[in-house]
Amino acid sequence: MQLTGAQALIRSLEMEGVEVMFGLPGGAILPVYDPLIESSIRHILVRHEQGAGHMAEGYAHATGRPGVAMVTSGPAATNIVTPLCDAYMDSVPIVVITGQVPYAVIGSDAFQECDTLGITMPVTKHNWLVTDAADIPRIVREAFHVATTGRPGPVLIDVPKDISNATMDWYWPEHVDLPGYKPNLKGHPKMIKEAARLVAAARRPVIYAGGGILKARAAEALREFAETTGIPVVTTLMARGAFPDRHPQALGMPGMHGNYTAVTAMQRADLLITLGARFDDRVTGKVSAFAPEAKVIHADVDPAELGKVRRPDVPIVGDCRNVIEGLTKAVRSEYARGERPDLGPWWEQIRRWQAEHPVRYEQHEEGPLKPQFCIEMLRDHTPEDTIVVSGVGQHQMWASQLWRFDHPYTWVNSGGLATMGFAVPAAIGAKVGKPERMVWAIDGDGCFQMTAQELVTATAERIPVKVAILNNAYLGMVRQWQELFYEERYSEVYLSPDLPDYVRWAEAMGCVGFRVEHAEDVVPTIEKANEIDDRPVVIDFRVDYREKVYPMVPAGASNDDIILGPETDRPGGR
Amino acid sequence: MNVNGVQHHILSVLVENRFGVLSRVAGLFSRRGYNIYSLAVSPTEDERYSRMTIVVDGESAPIEQVTKQLNKLIPVIKINELPAADAVERELMLVTVRADGAFRSQVTELASIFEAKILDVGYEAMTLMVAGAPDKLDAMTELLAPFGIVELQRTGRIALPKLSREPSKLKLVRTKGA
Structure with a gap:
């Protein structure tokens, strides 16, 4: 059967099981948009290509399936670089297809030409420039394979316009043949055994669970391991939901804005069981002062993570689920041989920390509305399996601290790259992937202004996401740093609460808009918003701009120098 | 930098013989802040592959990280690390x-x-x-x-x-x- 390159591309996407893609057409990708009309694939027309990329990410986060975005060449390709980089940092499987000028004129500075391959090389797991229409099915197959296996990540296929128009004999490759790509998933039994020995000997162990748990669909395995060993679990920003927050062994989030107990338990630990985490600087603080007494077990599917920041005592290359299941078994046999330390004193210490240093804030009845209160009310008045999507900044940290994540894949955020403007499009992508679930974006006013136009997409495509803007009229996190570390010299952080008028803006985009200024209106408004299911909703919460995120470990400081709050604005430590 | 002393490492990297591969390798070095001291690319006995001989100094580039990161590039088939003393x-x-x-x-x-x-x-x-x-x-x-x-x-x-x-x-x- 003869197909054009464009038809082969759409056909290949169908073969890969793609049900939905996010995109925006243009010159060089025109041929591919034509066969899309007959395709079973749902296409969601975005208003900016960055939106398409983040929607694909949100979709992938929520479903575990690769998100697909398609845009044209030149400026469209550069517009989607940010989501590619975001997905690269957070290991999110997305497949981006870009149009390219005809192969014959590549390199001539043709209209809307840019070196997409070169620009995206450092922010993709791999990318391809198609030079022959006959290669399309093979490349699509390889692209999905690379994006979704091993350490997942973004890939890009650049398709010149003449290649889309050329014809080829259709085929579908039986298997993928990439001699230079063989992810090691198994986990070396000897290493697992050695790790088990350390687990069975440790008196102050902590499970340091990272986003790799979610990527490997290993939340169940983690829970079994944790319950078998009775070891406390911290879940990083990328792993929120990987272990239920209501579980008695859950310590919550560690790191720069982690809670005191999670941070300090890692600092005092004698063993860190690191599973799919990467010792990010936002978790470790000053690396040389991080968990100084701890031995380290480090399991990751990406061998380059082992020893990159902290040298592990036991490195294990492998898929988190395989490794954790192996570890649970191996630990059981260590226990069977009578090796089992008493974690009682450790837990007593942890419970003391928890009692002494909870994350806290105060909402006075008549006082200004606190952002934390809005998040807690949202948490308490939405279904338990609500998917929470956040932007980047103070609101993100409060959401991660205060939400109670009891299920995996209920938290979607931009961790590594920390891309402001992530929330609205990512929430749309998540809702497309999980239409039966309630999806709330918790956003800041600064973030919202970066990508809000995608709510037009949401209205047009009937994707009823909900957005809570914690409007403090500032670039709040930057303001917080200027207040604490730049002697309150505020430089270019004021945004105004009324400009734009978020309610009218929401309404102009076809959403329902609400404004909340007093604590007593928070819950009734959330309840009203929850009842709307035929269009997006935006709530403009006017919150106290003075509120800061605590605890906080200043950048570059040791985690021992954690600052607990404004009134105890001194190093906490032991 | 002590290239002729003990600190330099020679990486003999077998890669797919395709366009853009050199750029991927060079890009990885620059992105991760590693310095290439010398680089030679040549065809091999098998026309599907080329061989890159990369000399790096172990100070700018922790050799284990370099090797692991290179290994993640999909067109990289195999890396032989040759300590200067063994080559x-x-x-x-x-x-x-x-x-x-x-x-x-x-x-x-x-x-x-x-x-x-x-x-x-x-x-x-x-x-x-x-x-x-x-x-x-x-x-x-x-x-x-x-x-x-x-x-x-x-x-x-x-x-x-x-x-x-x-x-x-x-x-x-x-x-x-x-």
Whole structure:
């Protein structure tokens, strides 16, 4: 059967099981948009290509399936670089297809030409420039394979316009043949055994669970391991939901804005069981002062993570689920041989920390509305399996601290790259992937202004996401740093609460808009918003701009120098 | 940087012979802040693959990280890490040096000591070719400098592992026509 390159591309996407893609057409990708009309694939027309990329990410986060975005060449390709980089940092499987000028004129500075391959090389797991229409099915197959296996990540296929128009004999490759790509998933039994020995000997162990748990669909395995060993679990920003927050062994989030107990338990630990985490600087603080007494077990599917920041005592290359299941078994046999330390004193210490240093804030009845209160009310008045999507900044940290994540894949955020403007499009992508679930974006006013136009997409495509803007009229996190570390010299952080008028803006985009200024209106408004299911909703919460995120470990400081709050604005430590 | 001392490492990297691969490798080095000291790319006995011989200094680039990151590139098939002590290294240099009148015989003499070949002779200069271990090329450059070096090019080194002095199983590569 003869197909054009464009038809082969759409056909290949169908073969890969793609049900939905996010995109925006243009010159060089025109041929591919034509066969899309007959395709079973749902296409969601975005208003900016960055939106398409983040929607694909949100979709992938929520479903575990690769998100697909398609845009044209030149400026469209550069517009989607940010989501590619975001997905690269957070290991999110997305497949981006870009149009390219005809192969014959590549390199001539043709209209809307840019070196997409070169620009995206450092922010993709791999990318391809198609030079022959006959290669399309093979490349699509390889692209999905690379994006979704091993350490997942973004890939890009650049398709010149003449290649889309050329014809080829259709085929579908039986298997993928990439001699230079063989992810090691198994986990070396000897290493697992050695790790088990350390687990069975440790008196102050902590499970340091990272986003790799979610990527490997290993939340169940983690829970079994944790319950078998009775070891406390911290879940990083990328792993929120990987272990239920209501579980008695859950310590919550560690790191720069982690809670005191999670941070300090890692600092005092004698063993860190690191599973799919990467010792990010936002978790470790000053690396040389991080968990100084701890031995380290480090399991990751990406061998380059082992020893990159902290040298592990036991490195294990492998898929988190395989490794954790192996570890649970191996630990059981260590226990069977009578090796089992008493974690009682450790837990007593942890419970003391928890009692002494909870994350806290105060909402006075008549006082200004606190952002934390809005998040807690949202948490308490939405279904338990609500998917929470956040932007980047103070609101993100409060959401991660205060939400109670009891299920995996209920938290979607931009961790590594920390891309402001992530929330609205990512929430749309998540809702497309999980239409039966309630999806709330918790956003800041600064973030919202970066990508809000995608709510037009949401209205047009009937994707009823909900957005809570914690409007403090500032670039709040930057303001917080200027207040604490730049002697309150505020430089270019004021945004105004009324400009734009978020309610009218929401309404102009076809959403329902609400404004909340007093604590007593928070819950009734959330309840009203929850009842709307035929269009997006935006709530403009006017919150106290003075509120800061605590605890906080200043950048570059040791985690021992954690600052607990404004009134105890001194190093906490032991 | 101590390239001829113990700190340098030679990575012999087998890659797919496709466009853009050099750019991926070079990009990885620059993105991660590693410094390439020398780089040689050549075809191999199998036309699907090329071999890159990359010399890096172990200080700018933690060699284990470099290797692991390189391994993540999909067109990278195999990496052999050769510590300098376990490798034989060779490099080729072309150098044009001022050699007019009285100095011509001195340059010729130096060339013969270093087993260099005279490729070209002009009115006031000569072009020499010398192959050898990199430090030999360094030494020759140093001795030629007083005459006045006009131009100099080095290929970057290539390397193979040192052979065992004990009996061992040799694995032969298949070449065309063999």
